[in-house]
Amino acid sequence: xxxxxxxxxxxxxxxxxxxxxxxxxxxxEDGINFPVDAxxxxxxxxxxxxxGIYVYVAQPDSEVLAxxxxxxxxxxxxxxxxxxxxxxxxxxxxxxxxx
Numbered sequence: 001x002x003x004x005x006x007x008x009x010x011x012x013x014x015x016x017x018x019x020x021x022x023x024x025x026x027x028x029e030d031g032i033n034f035p036v037d038a039x040x041x042x043x044x045x046x047x048x049x050x051x052g053i054y055v056y057v058a059q060p061d062s063e064v065l066a067x068x069x070x071x072x073x074x075x076x077x078x079x080x081x082x083x084x085x086x087x088x089x090x091x092x093x094x095x096x097x098x099x
Contacts, residue, residue, distance in 0.1 A: 003052035004035035005094070007078055008044050008060075015057045016040075019081045023055070026091060027098075034098045048073055053094060055081070 005023065009016035016038035024036040039047045041058070048054065048067055055078040060068075068075050074097055080086040 003050055004037055005053040005055065005098070006037050006039050006044075006047050006051045007055045007057070008039050008041045008047070009057035009078075011040050013038070013040075015082070016078070019055060019057065019078045022081050023091070023094070027095075030095065032095065032098055053097060055094075 005020075007016040007020040007023070009019075020036045020038040027034055027036065037047075041060075044054075044060070044064055045067060048064075048071055051071075051073050054060075054068055054073050054075045056075065057078045060075070065075065067073075074094075076090050076094060080090050
């Protein structure tokens with residue numbers, strides 16, 4: 001799976017950019033070369049086909065989750081990257097997919 005990791009929030013600017021930057025920094029620290037992009041939720045259906053991993057800020061609706069499953073996109077919550085609570089576990093699951 002060498003696609004990209006996308007982080008989606010309402011605008012694709014604030015929260016998703018913060019989480020994407022945090023994940024990208026951790027990837028760089030760990031020597032992982034994998035593309036990370038912040039996107040807006042309105043375009044998520046168009047973004048999913050080019051993603052291997054989707055990190056969400058707000059819980060995605062069932063239609064988005066069904067599309068992600070159909071495409072084989074792995075879905076993870078992004079809030080732990082803001083709060084730090086549970087972040088290590090989710091990050092470990094993500095790194096297992098990209099290595």
